[in-house]
Amino acid sequence: MEETNTLMDRLYGYLHKKGLKQTKQRDLIARTFFSLNTHLKIEELLVEVQKKDPKVGYVTVYRALKLLKESGLAHQRHFGEGQSLFEPAGGGHHDHMICIKCGNITEFEDEVIERRQEEVAKKIGFKIVSHRHEIYGACPKCQEE
Amino acid sequence: MEETNTLMDRLYGYLHKKGLKQTKQRDLIARTFFSLNTHLKIEELLVEVQKKDPKVGYVTVYRALKLLKESGLAHQRHFGEGQSLFEPAGGGHHDHMICIKCGNITEFEDEVIERRQEEVAKKIGFKIVSHRHEIYGACPKCQEE
DNA sequence: TCCTAATTGAAAGTTAATTTCAAATATCAT
DNA sequence: ATGATATTTGAAATTAACTTTCAATTAGGA
Structure with missing residues (x-):
């Protein structure tokens, strides 16, 4: 590989x-x-x-x-x-969607969220070092049942 | 109270x-x-x-x-x-900004992020049950030093 | 007040992470 | 290649946070 x-x-x-x-x-x-x-x-x-x-x-x-x-x-x-x-830690930054049924993890990255988060922090004078954004729910496969 | x-x-x-x-x-x-x-x-x-x-x-x-x-x-x-x-659990939903220096926690809520996150999930057919979004960094007070 | 089920608090048990230590091993300088 | 030395390994012990157990106590309905 x-x-x-x-x-x-x-x-x-x-x-x-x-x-x-x-x-x-x-x-x-x-x-x-x-x-x-x-x-x-x-x-x-x-x-x-x-x-x-x-x-x-x-x-x-x-x-x-x-x-x-x-x-x-x-x-x-x-x-x-x-x-x-x-x-x-191959690729760049990403966040995660975790299926609470099967445990499957999907990565996601959204420029709008990233940017907006910067703005929210800036508004109160907070200096971002890192963040984590996790979405929990049901993946497509687990919704079928 | x-x-x-x-x-x-x-x-x-x-x-x-x-x-x-x-x-x-x-x-x-x-x-x-x-x-x-x-x-x-x-x-x-x-x-x-x-x-x-x-x-x-x-x-x-x-x-x-x-x-x-x-x-x-x-x-x-x-x-x-x-x-x-x-x-x-008084108020409604909110996310958190955590100061990695003093440990202080600030709550935040942003409609744009909330909505955008729904869209991201919808795009891949993921059904959101909950989420957590945490921003780590330095609060205003801790940046002064 | 009495009866029964719920609660308390101390101690024991669990789970995942981390440290300790003696034996084994990798690397550097011959 | 050989020896010296610091690092690494693996088993066992330890830690940290949480959770359960159990006998004694207590709340609250009959």
């Missing part, structure tokens, strides 16, 4: 810059994460990783994701309650 | 309807919560409640807030990480 290799290179660059090491576990975890290219719980990624190497433990996946987050290559999301999800 | 009494009446109505009991602890907790009228962690509300009655425990505050939530008189929010916050 093309994209995965680019992201791996970025990871190697970060590791080198920080004096950290390249290990086979980290390599496997990051590669798996990037190629799945979706929103995953730590446990879910662990399962995928263990298909390749059953000896890798939860903590190693946990730490690898933490590292990816620090390096800017992954985002950690906290939808609703429960475990957090990680997603590769 | 006028508003507090109205909310207390709504609570009593709910309790009666559900066959639940009116107790001095619940009364104190709800009254304190409504009169503070802000975003509070369970622990924070506990501290306030204990100023009046030191014997009230964490679990009782926890359960009282759960009840207020079920009755629609409080909303539970999960900003960032850590503990959740509860706020009285």
Whole structure:
């Protein structure tokens, strides 16, 4: 996968810059994460990783994701309650629509909302650093039933 | 406080309807919560409640807030990480701006964003049940320094 | 007042995240 | 290639926030 290799290179660059090491576990975890290219719980990624190497433990996946987050290559999301999800930080900014029935997550981006939000903040003199906008409801598939 | 009494009446109505009991602890907790009228962690509300009655425990505050939530008189929010916050559900819907320096929370509501969000969802056939829109950054006061 | 179901509070249990630590491993300098 | 050394790994222990359990207490209708 093309994209995965680019992201791996970025990871190697970060590791080198920080004096950290390249290990086979980290390599496997990051590669798996990037190629799945979706929103995953730590446990879910662990399962995928263990298909390749059953000896890798939860903590190693946990730490690898933490590292990816620090390096800017992954985002950690906290939808609703429960475990957090990680997603590769490939494209630009986007927000999320979460199906409360099947759990499916759709990304969206809307220029009008983004701009309007800037205006709302400016009006009260608030300086935006980040934001999250999540829409919960039923995806098309789950409305059929 | 006028508003507090109205909310207390709504609570009593709910309790009666559900066959639940009116107790001095619940009364104190709800009254304190409504009169503070802000975003509070369970622990924070506990501290306030204990100023009046030191014997009230964490679990009782926890359960009282759960009840207020079920009755629609409080909303539970999960900003960032850590503990959740509860706020009285007095007014209508609103979203939040959170200062990442001082923790101050400002509410906002914008018709343009609300409407636009409906359109975005409609476009992909997603049926909105709820949403949350949080803006993180620096409040006016924290930008001065 | 009495009876019964609801409530309280302390302690125990749960869930997800995080830290600790000894053994293993990667990288740097020979 | 070899050795020295700092990093990494994985299991187990710890933490943090929330939730449940259970015996004793209390509210409120009969």
